[in-house]
Amino acid sequence: MTVQRDNSTGEAAEGETGPAGRAGAEALVSESERQFRRIVEASPSALVMVDAEGRIELVNAQSERLFGYGRDELIGRSVEMLIPPRFRGHHPQLRNGFSTDPRSRPMGAGRELYGMRRDGSEFPVEIGLNPIETDQGLKILSAIVDITERRRSAERFRRVVEAAPNAMVMISQQGRIEMVNAEAERVFGYDRSELLGQSIEILVPERFRSQHPALRHGFFAAPASRPMGEGRDLFGLRKDGSEFPVEIGLNPIETEDGTMILSAIVDISDRKQKEESIRQALREKDVLLSEVHHRVKNNLQIIHSLLDLQSSQIDDPTVIAMLRDSQNRIRSMSLIHQTLYQSKDFARVDFANFLDSLLPTLMDSYSTASDRIALSVAVDDVHLPLNQAIPCGLIVNELIANALKHAFPGGMRGRIDVASRRSGDNEVALSVSDDGIGLRDGQEIKSATLGLTLVQMLARQLHGEISVNRRNPTRFDLTFPVVVG
Structure with a gap:
């Protein structure tokens, strides 16, 4: 074989040099042919x-x-x-x-x-x-x-795709469907032959088709495995025209024909239906709980009114005071249910909102003291479950009532402070203090009054600990763990 050379150059060389020039040209051709053969061999x-x-x-x-x-x-x-x-x-x-x-x-x-x-x-x-x-x-x-090994790899890939439990659809950069599996046929209702070579938009509801190519181009501009349309509701379109909710995972696949997108598509119709059933059940539960709390609040108010009616027919000041204390306790429990009813959060009580409602009514019930005793409240963002909010509210009720009745005799002026804060992990610290005359030395809390006896019982119910500073100021400190879940 002789690789073709430039004839005009060869003729000029022969004209100028004769046989010698011809021999040189042939030597060049021979060398060119050897180089060509070496390249082929390598x-x-x-x-x-x-x-x-x-x-x-x-x-x-x-x-x-x-x-x-x-x-x-x-x-x-x-x-x-x-x-x-x-x-x-x-x-x-x-x-x-x-x-x-x-x-x-x-x-x-x-x-x-x-x-x-x-x-x-x-x-x-x-x-x-x-x-x-x-x-x-x-x-x-x-x-x-x-390309035997490449074909084997491609066949292994096809088998994996075919065996996948999800619908798998692979498309080219032009959006043409290059591969589907049996699950994709089942989910979308098409035969494989009806999908291959078609635009992927055939599987997209019409109202989303205009924006789909831009989303596809965006993926090819930065190909990486990720969920499609994160945070948005996605829908597929069946052959019969029906839509269904889907989740789609996108994966870039390098092939001999360039980068492609392999989409794993999951029909989440059942999940969506179950989620809607759960939401409906929760709505019904909320309505039921709202009605329960409303009725409990109303029933407690009826009891409060009955005690008020009973008080109007009694002349004994001691009995009247006892009935008033009972009314305040009932009002405290009623306000818990009212707070839940108004907030629509039936799992936890906003304790600050509860105190905002309780304390003014409690002060009003002791009208002789409300104009000479200042009340200060400092409460963190504390939310308690119902089974803790009621005993905690009753404790506050008893401690403030006790201070109003006993801490400021003879028209004495003073101050009551209520504070509540988070203390450590899932623990609440509550304190009620006053600058009144204080507790007598040696006075046993358990036997002091019915109210303080209740405080001890309720603290145990909360699995809490209560301590007392007897004067300057008189302060009750309660700490208890918040029940989670």
């Missing part, structure tokens, strides 16, 4: 060069390894010996077609190509065709790549 791909009639003129070591022939068994033979028999009949026609339009291009674009080894086994190949102009005419240099 190629990592199998290279086979044939003439216009399809006779093999040149192969490299990779071709020998790939096809299992020795070089001397290939040179001069028809290239059809490397092609499975079922393709040999129309191969010369394809070769002639290349000769009429010789340009570098892949062979059989869009078709599956196969080579055949000496032992008769077939294997999938990719072939690149390159025209080579020589003194002996057009030659075709074929670069042949065994």
